[in-house]
Amino acid sequence: MARAASTPSALLSSDLIRAAGVKVTRGRVRVLDALQDARQPLCHSEVEAQLAGTEDTAIDRVTLYRILDSLVACGLALKAVDTRGVFRFSIAGGQRQHANHIHFRCTDCGGVFCLKAEPPPPPKLPRGFRLCEVEFDVRGTCATCSTRSAA
Amino acid sequence: MARAASTPSALLSSDLIRAAGVKVTRGRVRVLDALQDARQPLCHSEVEAQLAGTEDTAIDRVTLYRILDSLVACGLALKAVDTRGVFRFSIAGGQRQHANHIHFRCTDCGGVFCLKAEPPPPPKLPRGFRLCEVEFDVRGTCATCSTRSAA
DNA sequence: TCTCAAATGCAACATTGTTGCATTTACGCG
DNA sequence: CGCGTAAATGCAACAATGTTGCATTTGAGA
Incomplete structure (x- = not known):
């Protein structure tokens, strides 16, 4: 279970999404949760695998691509290419936490x-x-x- | 005409390939020439386009992938990912000049x-x-x- | 010249990502 | 709360890039 009910992250994710000015959907919340739980940037298939581990319904492949892009577009996630040429997504931490390591x-x-x-x-x-x-x-x-x- | 007959580069390319310890084939020579003529790293399709500009016969798509990989494997070319997630190839200058700066x-x-x-x-x-x-x-x-x- | 491993060409396939379109849903508003 | 609408979703199809298997051709050493 990636995200226990005891943690308030679900609330935080939806708040973040709302604050970003886009619709709060179950898919976006789940994906943002997955990115927050991850300790490294995840590619599309890894996010898909994460979500598949949930008992919730699976998210469509294309929809996941669009969710990830929407999170990037609204500034909640970062998109970068890995050494194999695959896009990886990570949460856009508050203050450029990737600047110093x-x-x-x-x-x-x-x-x-x-x-x-x-x-x-x-x-x-x-x-x-x-x-x-x-x-x-x-x-x-x-x-x-x-x-x-x-x- | 990317490579004039007056320049000795064709000879150089084949020499480089021979020196690298792999077979000297027309395909490898042409691809290495194209990479040398290019001022920026080229992706697979760009090399293909370059070669298509020649009156020589076209190189098979898969063969071109294998030629590029073989040039990388024998140290004559470098492989890197661009911001779109596409592999680009460039000539590996004399002595790993990209290692130390x-x-x-x-x-x-x-x-x-x-x-x-x-x-x-x-x-x-x-x-x-x-x-x-x-x-x-x-x-x-x-x-x-x-x-x-x-x- | 002969021989054989390496290289090539072709077909098929795999992975990653995109586009179009019909349906569903979030959410602001009365 | 119910409605209306724009956004989000799901599905199918497609596009781009890269890989694998296998039969044939070729470079280069003997």
Whole structure:
């Protein structure tokens, strides 16, 4: 059970969605809950799998794509491409919580893991260049994929 | 005509391929030529389009995928994902020149600039994780785009 | 020249994502 | 509370990208 009834997250999700100015639907709440429960960005199929674990009715594949895009459009989620070329979605945390740590990207499963180390300061830029964002990515194989390929 | 007969690149391509330890085939030479002529990484369809501009026979779609992967496997090309989730291929310059510096990616024009600073050492990974590659990307606007947007 | 592993071409398939359209639903309003 | 409407959903079909299996061709070493 990904989200226990004791946690008030369901309320929070619907509030967030309402505050974002879009309709509060069961599908959006469930998807946003799933993204919040996840500790790493999820791709479409992973969200689908998460929801399938619920006893609730399954969400249509296309609808899920549209829900994810709508969450991105209204600023509640972030969309990024993983190393396999698949889109992954994560909750858009309040204040750019992805600014201050390093991402490990598994080249096998495409998973993204947040390392605890903080990224080094940005280097000097050539004259006229304007800095916007710094991203420190480490690529390799995660523990699961490493053991599987070693077998 | 992407590659004039006066340039010795065709020879160079075949030499590179031979030196890489794989068979020198017309397809590999043509694809490597196309990648060398390109000033940006090309995706599968773009390489296909380039080759279609030749009067030579077209290369099969699947074969092109395999040629691109083989060039990557033997170290002659690099494979990366673009923002749309599509794989793009570029020639792997002489000695892994992308391993030891930082990339500045302009969010306006999409251009990639190589900064002279060297990336910091990789952080500690969780148990079982296997490191493969480290990438330090800085995003923002380049000098040209900065002045243009300021106008 | 001969031989064989590697490369190619073709067909079929898999995965990811999109579009069109009919139906259902959220939610503001009387 | 019931209505009306725009948004959201479900379904089918399609599009783009990439992969697998297998028969045939070819590069290159003996």
